[in-house]
Amino acid sequence: MLVNSLKVKVLGTVAAVAASISIAIPAAMSQSVVKVDGSSTVFPITEAAAESFTKETGGKIRVTVGVSGTGGGFRKFCRGETDISNASRPILQKEIDECKKAGINYIELPVGYDGLTVVINPQNTWARNLTTAELRRIWEPAAQGKITNWSQVRAGFPNVPLRLFGPGTASGTFDYFTEAINGKAKASRGDYTASEDDNVLVNGVTRDRGGLGYFGFSYFVENRTKLTAASVNGVAPSEQTIRSGKYTPLSRPVFIYVNAKSAQNPAVRQFVTHYLRNGVAINRRAKTVSLPGPAYATVLNRFNSNQTGSVLGGKEKIGITLQELLARPR
Structure with a gap:
């Protein structure tokens, strides 16, 4: 009788659990x-x-x-x-x-x-303002394997290796930047560190005195203590210059x-x-x-x-x- 009583209790407990599960799963x-x-x-x-x-x-x-x-x-x-x-x-x-x-x-x-923000290492004191022509010299397909030092970008820039970081080819930021700077979407040198994770790009530029990269404005704001935003044609990216379109050609909806x-x-x-x-x-x-x-x-x-x-x-x-x-x- 005791065994039968225990069986009834166990079966009753199992049935109750099963009933609760049958209710909980559809709800989830x-x-x-x-x-x-x-x-x-x-x-x-x-x-x-x-x-x-x-x-x-x-x-x-x-x-x-x-x-x-x-x-x-x-x-x-x-x-x-x-x-x-x-x-x-x-x-x-x-x-x-x-x-x-x-x-x-x-x-x-x-x-x-958004304003595509060109970022440099804080130790970089020479490239605080870059022109679109200089950015093209750095990023155009013909620069691959050739423009590898800051001294090649502008006369007077120091002899420091140029290390590049940017979005991967599936990125809309990559498409927009290459069209705005190089004149054709996806036209870019390929010898740079590419990642869809903007934090990888942030870390790359942060660790290299000669680093340069680009990504969305919010990632610069999030990391502005680690990076410096270069002005483009004399205009720095900011909420005001991006919304007004003054930060051109890198402002976009x-x-x-x-x-x-x-x-x-x-x-x-x-x-x-x-x-x-x-x-x-x-x-x-x-x-x-x-x-x-x-x-x-x-x-x-x-x-x-x-x-x-x-x-x-x-x-x-x-x-x-x-x-x-x-x-x-x-």
């Missing part, structure tokens, strides 16, 4: 997930948006934010693997074609500004692209609405440069109106202003 699986991937430059903005959104919703909707570069992000997006793609440049024609082939429409939304089908998902719609309604505060938290406050209402209207396609038609436009970007019809 029912949690809405918004999937984002793409640009490392836009990552801090979207991450800040995800954090404030999670706080606002009490974690009922989970937002995952990956970093595979703008190009890598678009590849996933055009395969239907993500709801939103972070992009530090506009979608390119080949990516438009890939999305079209897969039946994916998208809504293009500018969410902030940055974007999120929302899968139009995903936009009908209440979780995605709620997240994007939160993102745009709080755009100024989110950029401030991410230490990035926001659009002017009223611009977010225009961008939100574009989202709510389900305006699909790209205003730039698959082409990079160096130096485009926000006014041009928002005024262009699809």
Whole structure:
């Protein structure tokens, strides 16, 4: 009788656990997930948006934010693997074609500004201001294996080895910089330390007196005690010079692209609405440069109106202003 009683108790306990599991698992699986991937430059903005959104919703909707570069992000997006793609440049024609082939429409939304920041080691006292011509001399394809010392960049620069650090070829920052400086996207010397992780670039320049690199403005702000930002054509990158476009040609808008089908998902719609309604505060938290406050209402209207396609038609436009970007019809 005692054994039978114990069996009943054990079976009852197992049944209770099983019942609790059968309830708990569907509840966990029912949690809405918004999937984002793409640009490392836009990552801090979207991450800040995800954090404030999670706080606002009490974690009922989970937002995952990956970093595979703008190009890598678009590849996933055009395969239907993500709801939103972070992009530090506009979608390119080949990516438009890939999305079209897969039946994916998208809504293009500018969410902030960036200024590609050229950084040097703090011990570098000679290259505090560089011209676009000098940057081209350093980074153009013809410089590979030839321009390897600072003394070759400008007469009077010291005999110090030039060590270069920059984004990988899947990066939108790489695309924009090479087009703005070298005149053609992806046209660059290849003998430099490349990484999609901007922290690798920060560490590389920090450790080498002759180091020079470039990446998004927020990563410089985050590491300004370790690095020096070089002025370009006499203009230093700052929130003011980037937003005004004075920091040219390296100022640019940055974007999120929302899968139009995903936009009908209440979780995605709620997240994007939160993102745009709080755009100024989110950029401030991410230490990035926001659009002017009223611009977010225009961008939100574009989202709510389900305006699909790209205003730039698959082409990079160096130096485009926000006014041009928002005024262009699809």
